[in-house]
Amino acid sequence: MSNAFYLKYRPQTLEQLIGQETVKKTILSSFQNNKLSHAYLFVGPRGSGKTSTARILAKMVNCEKSTVYGLPSTAKQAEVGSRKSEDITIPCNKCKTCISITDGSNMDLIEIDAASNRGIDDIRSLREKIKLAPTASKKKVYIIDEVHMLTTEAFNALLKTLEEPPSHVLFILATTEGAKIPQTILSRVQKLDFKLATQGELLEALERIVKAETIDIDKEALTFLAKRADGSFRDGVKLLDQIAAMGEKITTKSLEQNLKSGEFQNILNLIKDFNDSALALLNINRQLESGIDAKALTLSLMDIFRNLLLIKNGVGEALVSPNFTSDKYQDLIKASGNFTNQKITSNLDILQKALEKLKFASIPQLPLELAVVEMCSLEQTIDDRKLKVVVEDSKIENREEINIPSSIVKDLSSTIYPPPSSSDSSDISKLKEKWTFVLETIRPFNFSLEALLRSINITECTQNKVLIEVPYSFHQRILEAPKNRDLLESIISDILGRNMGILVSLGNRPVRADDIANIEVAEDDEIIRAAAEIFNSDTVN
Numbered sequence: 398m399s400n401a402f403y404l405k406y407r408p409q410t411l412e413q414l415i416g417q418e419t420v421k422k423t424i425l426s427s428f429q430n431n432k433l434s435h436a437y438l439f440v441g442p443r444g445s446g447k448t449s450t451a452r453i454l455a456k457m458v459n460c461e462k463s464t465v466y467g468l469p470s471t472a473k474q475a476e477v478g479s480r481k482s483e484d485i486t487i488p489c490n491k492c493k494t495c496i497s498i499t500d501g502s503n504m505d506l507i508e509i510d511a512a513s514n515r516g517i518d519d520i521r522s523l524r525e526k527i528k529l530a531p532t533a534s535k536k537k538v539y540i541i542d543e544v545h546m547l548t549t550e551a552f553n554a555l556l557k558t559l560e561e562p563p564s565h566v567l568f569i570l571a572t573t574e575g576a577k578i579p580q581t582i583l584s585r586v587q588k589l590d591f592k593l594a595t596q597g598e599l600l601e602a603l604e605r606i607v608k609a610e611t612i613d614i615d616k617e618a619l620t621f622l623a624k625r626a627d628g629s630f631r632d633g634v635k636l637l638d639q640i641a642a643m644g645e646k647i648t649t650k651s652l653e654q655n656l657k658s659g660e661f662q663n664i665l666n667l668i669k670d671f672n673d674s675a676l677a678l679l680n681i682n683r684q685l686e687s688g689i690d691a692k693a694l695t696l697s698l699m700d701i702f703r704n705l706l707l708i709k710n711g712v713g714e715a716l717v718s719p720n721f722t723s724d725k726y727q728d729l730i731k732a733s734g735n736f737t738n739q740k741i742t743s744n745l746d747i748l749q750k751a752l753e754k755l756k757f758a759s760i761p762q763l764p765l766e767l768a769v770v771e772m773c774s775l776e777q778t779i780d781d782r783k784l785k786v787v788v789e790d791s792k793i794e795n796r797e798e799i800n801i802p803s804s805i806v807k808d809l810s811s812t813i814y815p816p817p818s819s820s821d822s823s824d825i826s827k828l829k830e831k832w833t834f835v836l837e838t839i840r841p842f843n844f845s846l847e848a849l850l851r852s853i854n855i856t857e858c859t860q861n862k863v864l865i866e867v868p869y870s871f872h873q874r875i876l877e878a879p880k881n882r883d884l885l886e887s888i889i890s891d892i893l894g895r896n897m898g899i900l901v902s903l904g905n906r907p908v909r910a911d912d913i914a915n916i917e918v919a920e921d922d923e924i925i926r927a928a929a930e931i932f933n934s935d936t937v938n
């Protein structure tokens with residue numbers, strides 16, 4: 398796919414950055430007051446300008462015209478005064494350092510894509526190199542993109558560097574998934590939130606390019622493009638690039654035809670492939686490889702299903718037919734025969750969700766692929782659901798017949814039957830779903846706590862408390878230790894998106910010798926205490 402316009406019009410100063418007023422203000426005032434943090438975390442959806450801002454910041458600290466950053470505070474005071482009258486824009490984008498950052502040849506700007514360098518060895522080698530002074534610039538700048546993809550061990554190694562970074566280093570971490578960043582990292586960085594551009598802001602940016610490149614496009618068509626880009630500067634510019642290459646006067650009508658016509662037959666084939674998920678996945682990957690982006694493809698699929706829905710409900714002649722040639726309209730009518738109203742609305746639901754997820758996806762086609770698999774299995778799901786009910790019925794019968802001990806029934810019932818309040822149950826299932834993430838986050842800090850958390854039971858979740866049931870009182874003591882409690886509470890709060898505390902209670906699980914396996918990785922003294930508690934609970938105390 399062509400990237401020419403995107404690279405050419407990528408913002409090179411904070412002023413050129415679209416939207417992001419808070420981010421701009423924060424960076425600018427810290428910069429002017431010589432109070433930049435040594436580590437930033439940029440959080441926001443794809444295409445919101447995180448990487449561009451990171452490179453601008455790298456230029457700001459290293460620009461040869463910058464007299465503010467890095468000077469002793471007395472000199473800084475004098476400089477601030479004189480700088481105002483000279484009014485130099487920093488970065489200047491003209492000095493050797495600025496240019497070397499723009500063209501990617503600067504040795505002191507190190508960009509790491511955590512999605513492909515996510516291991517402990519990558520971070521270890523980074524830690525080695527970090528000690529060396531910058532070769533030609535004032536600061537070594539490390540940009541770690543998609544930082545949430547780092548393994549737990551790599552996070553842990555990075556943490557040590559973030560704790561005591563050499564003074565010549567600036568870290569800029571970027572992620573689409575803020576919720577996946579461990580609290581321990583968050584507490585050592587300054588977090589800045591990026592938002593998608595509004596349609597107006599995007600339109601303004603596209604207009605700038607249209608003027609500079611003298612592209613023949615009317616305002617209505619440009620608005621259509623801005624809408625299609627859905628807040629992403631990158632997507633908008635790429636679309637404009639694609640359209641401009643056609644070289645003719647661009648109107649909404651020609652835009653609609655050109656963005657659609659190439660895809661129409663492919664999309665129709667795709668929905669015919671829905672009875673075979675392998676075929677459907679191959680189909681979308683073929684289309685993505687040919688340069689259509691995942692968002693455009695998702696929108697086209699939604700568009701087709703919307704048309705099928707209108708046809709199904711008897712307004713095809715009035716609302717669909719005028720937008721298509723008669724051949725295409727007949728194809729649509731034929732396709733509508735394969736879908737029920739219910740199936741079409743379910744598919745639209747699935748696609749709508751995929752579109753939302755797309756904004757934050759680190760693998761851009763993944764939400765669409767998942768949606769396609771889900772749509773392909775739609776019919777199957779209905780059969781599965783019937784089956785599940787039968788299985789659960791038989792489970793209930795069994796339970797009454799063989800009289801399983803009440804403690805186990807309690808476990809079973811919490812998984813089979815949803816708890817009474819709906820928000821409660823969705824919180825619990827959210828936590829259960831993310832429990833592996835909780836364990837992975839805790840492991841590097843505290844092995845025994847992680848091991849313990851493998852055998853707990855979450856019984857209730859209120860507005861601000863998670864009730865955790867543990868089998869032994871020493872488990873309760875470990876969990877209630879302030880350090881452990883803080884760690885667990887911060888992770889749970891992150892997952893649920895609100896301030897949560899934990900309440901630990903003892904479950905009435907029978908004492909059995911093999912349960913000691915659960916604590917095999919606990920520290921020595923804890924094992925001894927645990928053993929004492931389990932085996933001599935009557936004699937100790």
Ligand SMILES: [Zn+2]
Binds near residue numbers: 488489490491492
């Ligand atoms: Zn410069």
